[in-house]
Amino acid sequence: MQGASNPASLPLTSPLDPRVRGVLSSMGRVRRLDANEVTLHRGRPEPFVHVVVSGVLLVEAGIEPVPLGAGSRPGRRSPVAVLMAGDVFGEVALADLSPTGWAEEAGAEVRALTSSRVLSIPIRTMEELLDSDLHVRVWLLERLVARLRRTEVLLAAVLSGSVAERVEAVLFALAPVPHVAGNKQAGPIRLGLPLTQGLLAELTGATRESVNRAIRSLVSGGRIARSGRTYTLFPEAVRANRSSPASPIRTTRPSASSFSRWASTEREAAG
Numbered sequence: 001m002q003g004a005s006n007p008a009s010l011p012l013t014s015p016l017d018p019r020v021r022g023v024l025s026s027m028g029r030v031r032r033l034d035a036n037e038v039t040l041h042r043g044r045p046e047p048f049v050h051v052v053v054s055g056v057l058l059v060e061a062g063i064e065p066v067p068l069g070a071g072s073r074p075g076r077r078s079p080v081a082v083l084m085a086g087d088v089f090g091e092v093a094l095a096d097l098s099p100t101g102w103a104e105e106a107g108a109e110v111r112a113l114t115s116s117r118v119l120s121i122p123i124r125t126m127e128e129l130l131d132s133d134l135h136v137r138v139w140l141l142e143r144l145v146a147r148l149r150r151t152e153v154l155l156a157a158v159l160s161g162s163v164a165e166r167v168e169a170v171l172f173a174l175a176p177v178p179h180v181a182g183n184k185q186a187g188p189i190r191l192g193l194p195l196t197q198g199l200l201a202e203l204t205g206a207t208r209e210s211v212n213r214a215i216r217s218l219v220s221g222g223r224i225a226r227s228g229r230t231y232t233l234f235p236e237a238v239r240a241n242r243s244s245p246a247s248p249i250r251t252t253r254p255s256a257s258s259f260s261r262w263a264s265t266e267r268e269a270a271g
Contacts, residue, residue, distance in 0.1 A: 020139045023129060028121035033057075034110040035194075040090055040110035047062025048120040050090040051143075056193050057083040059115065061108045079153045079202050080108065082174055082193075088143040093123045150174075158205040162227060166204035168223065171195075171231055176214040188225075196229055231247040 023127055033039055039057070040046065055195060059081040065191040089110055120128075129136045158166065201211045218224045225232040259262050 030121040033116045038111040042109040051206040053117040056113040163210045167214045
């Protein structure tokens with residue numbers, strides 16, 4: 001990990017309440033990560049809450065070895081979330097401040113998919129901010145809910161639908177926040193992520209061969225375009241195909257959760 005940079009010019013993702021931006025920028029340090037660098041090791045919690053400033057990170061949960069009659073099945077890691085600018089991770093460290101110790105000991109591992117920057121805020125500082133600043137509380141809640149909803153989409157993609165539906169759902173889950181499949185104003189969306197077929201296979205629970213066939217199907221149907229490891233999504237084509245009874249691929253989006261509605265109420269209360 002490279003050295004810290006000046007936090008005064010922290011370009012956190014927009015839109016962000018200027019009051020929250022100023023507070024966070026003054027309370028943490030920005031660290032640079034190289035691609036594939038692990039910033040949070042499984043089983044080695046750090047006393048920081050981290051905010052992604054730029055880049056893309058992958059959260060991987062470890063599956064413990066399964067005891068068998070003649071030995072054990074080896075453990076493995078599975079991707080459970082993708083973090084982008086504005087996302088928060090390491091919040092499990094706040095469990096150290098709780099008498100209940102609600103977090104599991106092992107935790108997840110977080111590594112950078114691309115060159116990235118993260119803002120690291122000491123948990124004691126974050127605790128004080130959460131106690132004293134309603135705007136920071138609402139911001140943290142919104143960030144965690146946003147991450148949860150993307151994770152729900154990824155999980156739903158793995159558990160249901162054809163491979164093509166799973167791949168398309170994952171791609172839209174990774175789309176920039178202002179552009180989602182249901183946004184009627186959205187034009188073509190370019191994903192600036194290094195998405196290999198191997199990673200898409202892990203995220204969708206499919207084989208690389210199946211993912212390759214699904215991508216070809218989506219490209220031929222005009223729903224996505226591919227150039228190397230980057231993809232462009234076409235929401236208009238998705239909506240047109242979704243409304244057609246003859247469409248072999250139907251994409252659905254989860255409805256807003258009660259957490260999202262509560263976050264909206266809290267935001268209004270914060271003024």
